Amino acid sequence: MSIPSAPETAAPxxxxxxxxxRSDRKTLSLQVTREGRVVVRAPRFLAESAIRRFVREKSGWIARQLERQRQRPPRPEPTAAELAALKARAKEQIVPLVELWSRRxxxxxxxxxxxxxxxxxxxxSGKNSLCFSCFLADFxxxxxxxxxxxELCHIKEKNHGPRFYALLEGYLPDYRARRALLP
Structure with missing residues (x-):
């Protein structure tokens, strides 16, 4: 396991x-956090110009995500008891869905x-283990x-390329409408 380099801030x-x-990863990834931070994860030796090009190409997506975060009301932290109840409710809902769709x-x-x-x-995960947020139970x-x-489709296709979405929409043709129900 490698230790990621210290975060760098850039605004070229x-x-x-x-x-x-930067870390010993093979791909670039982009995240907009709930706090409105834009985080780029990159291979340790990838050229700065390639990273800037990636961010520039995704700037429209970044702007939409930042606006979405600004419009989202802050969520209060649940108590330990509330969190345990939410996890139990999510498990009751999600595990049967995983079993059903695994069979299908x-x-x-x-x-x-x-x-x-x-x-x-x-x-x-790379070993095909799935994790789900308990906060899904509220949707x-x-x-x-x-x-x-x-997430099941990631067992076959590990990225978000055209083959992934073709596979996903083959199972759920209305995937995009369903996904739009999530904040």
């Missing part, structure tokens, strides 16, 4: 300000965890199902 030219974190798709995870993640609704069932199928 007309690019939106962003925090750059043939995409079987190595494990399923419910976490208190606030920055993402779900994730799929419409169609949206939760979309997140479950999305």
């Amino acid at each position: 030219g007309s690019l939106p300000p962003y925090e750059l974190i 798709t043939g995409l079987v995870p190595t494990g399923v965890k419910i976490t208190a993640a606030r920055t993402r609704y779900g994730s799929c 419409p069932p169609q949206a939760v199902e979309a997140v479950v199928v999305h």
Whole structure:
């Protein structure tokens, strides 16, 4: 396991300000946090020009996400008891959906965890273990199902390329409408 380099802050030219974190990864990623920070994760030796080009190409997406975050009301921290109840409710809802869609798709995870993640609704590890945020329990069932199928599709397609979305929309043709139900 490598230790990421210290975050760097950059704002070259007309690019939106962003925090750059370099590590021994192979791909670039972009995140807009709930606090409105833009975080770029990059391979340790990738040229600055490639990173700036990536941020420039994604500047429209970044602006939309920042606006979305500004419009989102702050969520109060749940108590330990509220969090435990939310996790239990999410587990009751999500685990059966994973089982159902695993049978339908043939995409079987190595494990399923419910976490208190606030920055993402779900994730799929390189070893095909799925994690889901307990905060999904507060959203419409169609949206939760979309997140479950999305993460299951990552078992076959590890990125968000055209093949991933073709696979996902093959199972859920209304995926984009369902995803729009999530903040």
